[in-house]
Amino acid sequence: MAIDPVCRNYVDEQQAQHTAVYQNRLYYFCCPSCQRQFEREPGRYLRLGWWQRFLLGLQEANAREFGGKRPSCH
Numbered sequence: 001m002a003i004d005p006v007c008r009n010y011v012d013e014q015q016a017q018h019t020a021v022y023q024n025r026l027y028y029f030c031c032p033s034c035q036r037q038f039e040r041e042p043g044r045y046l047r048l049g050w051w052q053r054f055l056l057g058l059q060e061a062n063a064r065e066f067g068g069k070r071p072s073c074h
Ligand SMILES: [Zn+2]
Pocket: 004, 006, 007, 008, 009, 029, 030, 031, 034
């Protein structure tokens, strides 16, 4: 699972229809409007502090561990 850098939704790489390459990295988006927003101002969505990076890393680890399903509270 990848994370949409604009809205922070999970995106399935296998089914992703909206992608963008920025600085040799491929990003996945849930919808064309997120992709457009990102392409307009990539730096805005990638300017993350270490804490946000840490949280994203955790989310990615969780996604791997739970078979790509988002942990849910109910
Ligand atoms: Zn999105």
